[in-house]
Amino acid sequence: MENKVLAKVNGKEITEADIQSAIARFPRERQAFFATEQGKQQLLDQFIAFELYYNHAKDTEIENSEKFIQAMEIAKKEILTQMAIDNVLSEVKVTDKEVEDYYEANKQMFKTGETVEARHILVDSEELANEVVEKIKNGMLFEEAANKYSTCPSKAAGGNLGRFGRGQMVPEFEKAAFELNIGVLSEPVKTQFGYHIIEVQSKQEAEIQPFDKVKDMIKANLTQERQNFRYMSVLDELKEKYTVEINKF
16 A cells, blocks of 8 residues: 655655654544544645644754753653663563462452342332332233333433442332342332332343453463562562662652
């Protein structure tokens, strides 16, 4: 594919590949704009301005100034330091066997709690709640009753609350939901919000997540833990190797 030259500044070519590379460095939410003609033109203008000021800097011999030399030394020190740290951390390896062994030894850490999937109808009084229960028992669809009587925004979805675990609902609602059998309509359940009619649609028992689902997370955590240890160990060695003098603030 042709790498089109979009501009030249003092002989320096600015190409379409340069623009695409610049776009890729932006956050994803901003890339869409810079992919437009207007966005590309803005980037091209910035490239041109950069090259013009670069040439100006060369012509005015800024690189020979003390300020520039000091800035270069600071940048050099930062780059060297980061590369030294990267070299130390790159020595840390975590094998697939170590990841699997960690999973087997710590399976309880990857246990998910039990959950239920439920829907409900929320009304203001126990009397109305009992009336709604009777209507459903006599053939009214739960979704229809929720849409007609419920004061909860979930009425738009037929009262559906989705799947939730323990600790996500108020205690009275949670107790009733987890004790109900699937498909059984609850008696009115009073909470601080009013009276609920609950129907559990499905239940999922607590289970240990499979290895394949958590292995990447385990490897990342082990790697970070070992890198931290390696970083501090080398730091202690360097404190012994080089003179460190610390004065109080």
